[in-house]
Amino acid sequence: SSEDREQYDVVVVGGGPGGSTLAALVAMRGHRVLILEKETFPRYQIGESLLPSTIHGVCRMTGVAEKLAAAGFTPKKGGTFRWGANPEPWTFSFSVSPKIAGATSHAYQVERSKFDTILLEHAVEKGAEVRFLASVSDVLEDGERVTGVRYTDAAGTEHEVRATYVVDASGNGSRLHKRVGGTREYSQFFRSLALFGYFEGGKRLPAPNAGNILSVAFESGWFWYIPLTPDLTSVGAVVRRENADRIQGDPERALMALIDECPLIKEHLSDATRVTEGQYGQLRVRKDYSYHQTTFWRPGLVLIGDAACFVDPVFSSGVHLATYSALLAARSISSSLAGIVSEEAAFTEFEARYRREYGVFYEFLMSFYDMHVDEDSYFWSAKKVTHNQHTELESFVELVAGVSSSEFDLDGAESAALRMKSKSAEFVSAIDEMSTDAEGNMTPLFRSSAVRQAMQEGAQVQSRAFLGEDLGPDVPMFPGGLITSDDGMLWQPGPA
Ligand code: FAD
The missing domain is CATH 3.50.50.60 (FAD/NAD(P)-binding domain)
Incomplete structure (x- = not known):
């Protein structure tokens, strides 16, 4: 055809x-x-x-x-882990990094x-x-x-x-x-299987960590506990391959037995009921081999x-x-x-x-x-x-x-470049406004496109100077490699 x-x-x-x-x-x-x-x-x-x-x-x-x-x-400000030698849960927050401080120091569940x-x-x-x-x-x-x-x-x-x-x-x-x-x-190293489902009414970590992912290691592997909405929680057990038999047979019984093994997750789910309908109604198993x-x-x-x-x-x-x-x-x-x-x-x-x-x-x-x-x-x-x-x-x-x-200094170099772009776009549209009268006709001064262009370039130089300190030169990530364009959309040849 x-x-x-x-x-x-x-x-x-x-x-x-x-x-x-x-x-x-x-x-x-x-x-x-x-x-x-x-x-x-x-x-x-x-x-x-x-x-x-x-x-x-x-x-x-x-x-x-x-x-x-x-x-x-749900805003996710970081992660809370019961993991490693420390018997107590520990929390990290994205905001401790100056690279992602402020408005960008969260993700979502x-x-x-x-x-x-x-x-x-x-x-x-x-x-x-x-x-x-x-x-x-x-x-x-x-x-x-x-x-x-x-x-x-x-x-x-x-x-x-x-x-x-x-x-x-x-x-x-x-x-x-x-x-x-x-x-x-x-990978020979990362070979696990995950068994997961959804619960309503699971507990939340105290503020400001209520939106954190909670990851809890236990004997056979580890659990994730992800607050998707105030009421809905994604709960999964990841078990090492040698414990694969733990998730064989009836999945409901297998998940409940694993939850029983892990006091912190069990406590969080003490008032919760498993979702049994809709897209979240079934228990699923996935190999997560790397x-x-x-x-x-x-x-x-x-x-x-x-x-x-x-x-x-x-x-x-x-x-x-x-x-x-x-x-x-x-x-x-x-x-x-x-x-x-x-x-x-x-x-x-x-x-x-x-x-x-x-x-x-x-x-x-x-x-x-x-x-x-x-x-x-x-x-x-x-x-x-x-x-x-x-x-x-x-x-x-x-x-x-x-x-x-070096790609995502969310409040550093990359975002400075993006801010610069939007700043110069603001300047450019301001110039466009100045250059036309109320009827949308070009005013005499701006009829010359050379004048317009000079103004626009000036605007860009100005905003580059304004943000120049954080901007820094873009250097290739690898010797002889490419660099990225200011707007991040393209590669450019590296410095010769
Ligand atoms: P997908 O999201 O898989 O999308 C691929 C799309 O391609 C699908 O829509 C599919 O229908 C379509 N498709 C497939 N074959 C064809 C075909 N032949 N023709 C046309 N279309 C096709 N990641 C996280 O970021 N956070 C987590 O918390 C997390 N937890 C995880 C837990 C487990 C147990 C596992 C196994 C993975 C987890 N991941 C997590 C990983 C995450 O699921 C994937 O990395 C992510 O979904 C990959 O996105 P993708 O766009 O590459 O592929």
Whole structure:
């Protein structure tokens, strides 16, 4: 059919947070983007505890941050842990890091069915197209290059769509990632299974920590306890593989037995009842084995989010890695479509930054599973892994907030750049106002476009000077690598 000769700049497989973030960013650059999603939205997903880097970094760049702020999600100011040698729970707050102090020192606990829908609808608002019940079965190839995908619609009809870039954002369950080449390597260290469900009427930590994630280690593994709404709590037990028999058999009985083993969670749930209807009505089991694909891209195809890699859920890094890798891949796609840098350089930069971030969580988590030490030792490990210049506690908070890379000084360099942009945009529109009279006609002075331009440039120089101190020069993250444009949307060649 004629439909089968469709051509897009980018086809995104999967409308989760990775896919819809990438789609929004690339569509904002004016490219034609199609999202193929095998389910209809809203749909259930696990991964409810988010990080500040997602909310105040990537989601601010796509412009969805305000919608998230208006959606009424539970603010998460940090985490509370009963973990390691310390018998008492200890709490960290995002606000201890100067990088994320003030208005950006929180994230949200979200119902993913709502969160993912907001992100996907936002991508559509930014110009992406979406097709639901469109299940991608394979990629199309022309020699080395991936040139599109094959998908099946709700009626079972097969279609082909061509694209300059295919993005695999299909999560952990699809097989598409194999087509990038290499293999999916599973970690020998992080191999757990999770059994989880939802409760009404669970207790809350005392203020100001009521919105914190509560993570509690016990004999067979650990529990998450995530306050989604004042009444609804997500509760999951993560057990090591050698204890897999603990979650076999009747899931209800298995979960209750695990709760019995863990006094702090049991106490929090003493007045609660399990939800048994709707999207939260069933108990679910998921393997959360950690893995990474040995290569993240080939010409025409790139993997982001869970399709590329996953690391143990204890620090809620899944959605952060999905949205951060979406930002990196969007920069690579947009820069390469614009011919600013070579495809090879653009995707090498994407992969290097993505692996760095994954590696930081991975390495840190190895030390976090040493239960014989206390939190000071975890903070020390975080400083070591990130080569951070700040205190040990700050290093830890920056790592687990997703801001250990230089990309998200949410109140520092990156946001200074963004503030500068918006400041100069304000100046520019002020100039536009000055330059037109009440009827919208150009006033004489501004008829010359050279005068206008000089005013606008002046405005930019002024705002750069105003914020110059925090701005600092952008240096490549890796020797010989690329740097990011002021607005964060593109790569640029590094200094020669
Ligand atoms: P997904 O959210 O999985 O989205 C992929 C989309 O692709 C889906 O909508 C799917 O329907 C679609 N799709 C799949 N195959 C196809 C196909 N062939 N064609 C078309 N569409 C397709 N993360 C956190 O941030 N915080 C947490 O607290 C957290 N807790 C977790 C607990 C457990 C037990 C586990 C296992 C994970 C947890 N995670 C957590 C991780 C989180 O779930 C994922 O990292 C995150 O959802 C990845 O986002 P994504 O966009 O890559 O993929």
